[in-house]
Amino acid sequence: METILEVNNLKKYFPVGGRTLHAVDDITFSINKGETLGVVGESGCGKSTMGRTLLHLHESTSGTIRFKGEDITKVNKKKLSELRKEMQFIFQDPFSSLNPRFTVYQTLAEPLEIAGGYSKIEIEEKVYAMMDTVGLARRLVNTYPHELDGGRRQRIGIGRAMILEPDFIVCDEPVSALDVSIQAQIINLLLDMQEEKQLTYVFITHDLMVVKYISTKIMVMYLGEVVEFAETEELFESTLHPYTKALLSAVPLPDVDAKQNRIVLEGEVTSPIDPPQSCRFCARCKYAQDKCRKEIPPLTEVKPGHMVKCHFVKEINKM
Numbered sequence: 001m002e003t004i005l006e007v008n009n010l011k012k013y014f015p016v017g018g019r020t021l022h023a024v025d026d027i028t029f030s031i032n033k034g035e036t037l038g039v040v041g042e043s044g045c046g047k048s049t050m051g052r053t054l055l056h057l058h059e060s061t062s063g064t065i066r067f068k069g070e071d072i073t074k075v076n077k078k079k080l081s082e083l084r085k086e087m088q089f090i091f092q093d094p095f096s097s098l099n100p101r102f103t104v105y106q107t108l109a110e111p112l113e114i115a116g117g118y119s120k121i122e123i124e125e126k127v128y129a130m131m132d133t134v135g136l137a138r139r140l141v142n143t144y145p146h147e148l149d150g151g152r153r154q155r156i157g158i159g160r161a162m163i164l165e166p167d168f169i170v171c172d173e174p175v176s177a178l179d180v181s182i183q184a185q186i187i188n189l190l191l192d193m194q195e196e197k198q199l200t201y202v203f204i205t206h207d208l209m210v211v212k213y214i215s216t217k218i219m220v221m222y223l224g225e226v227v228e229f230a231e232t233e234e235l236f237e238s239t240l241h242p243y244t245k246a247l248l249s250a251v252p253l254p255d256v257d258a259k260q261n262r263i264v265l266e267g268e269v270t271s272p273i274d275p276p277q278s279c280r281f282c283a284r285c286k287y288a289q290d291k292c293r294k295e296i297p298p299l300t301e302v303k304p305g306h307m308v309k310c311h312f313v314k315e316i317n318k319m
């Protein structure tokens, strides 16, 4: 399988009043062409910052991001803008990401105009073809974002991201601002486009059921770090990290009569500003021991392809 994105030791820190916020801390992973990597975690865990850093919308602090073999942290501006055509971003809130003064036509045409090399007729053909692909009626071509509902606005956002025919798309909570009834339509649209064009997605969400439905692999983040990483089926069948177990226990069961053993996390969330040399989850973990408070656990492969960041993963799971 062709590896499309390879990320090594990626860090994104922000200065905060003389201290340092570790938003993304030492993340390593790769994705193959046509796969979807689901990234989950509570808000503030750094998943959106990581998504933006992958596309160089935030400059990384250190680490490498190889897209089709090119390290985008090192390329010059010209090369970066060429690569950007192949790497796109779908935002959570289409309303704030779309220009309110642009019609549907202008919104979809603009990336082609900026990229250059297309005649007026070609642009028109591509805009209408994309409207058909994302399920926007052609009669809406001259409407503005505020005249459309959330689902249609997200279809424009997807069309704009896809119009340059990228290979790799970071989808940052693309359905969380939408009504539940519309969410499935948008997810199915993304899946249809992926199947047709062999697209690769990083899909950021706090919704574990969405991620289970669409992802090939799942990365669980906690306070800027990866705490568990595995193929989707493996992660759901053999959840190993205490934090992932708590997240999964909060997902409502489809059977309303089934007994739900929800794990309630107590304790203070550790600050991501100058975090201590310990497990960042230790203040909320019921298995925490002295070692957890004194040493950062390494992310270790405990089963083939299944990585966990916990000193006591074997003992907790009786492996």
Ligand code: SF4
Binding pocket: 242, 243, 279, 280, 281, 282, 283, 285, 286, 287, 288, 289, 292, 297, 309, 310, 311, 312, 313
């Ligand atoms: Fe819990 Fe310790 Fe494992 Fe952290 S390292 S998850 S505190 S048992």
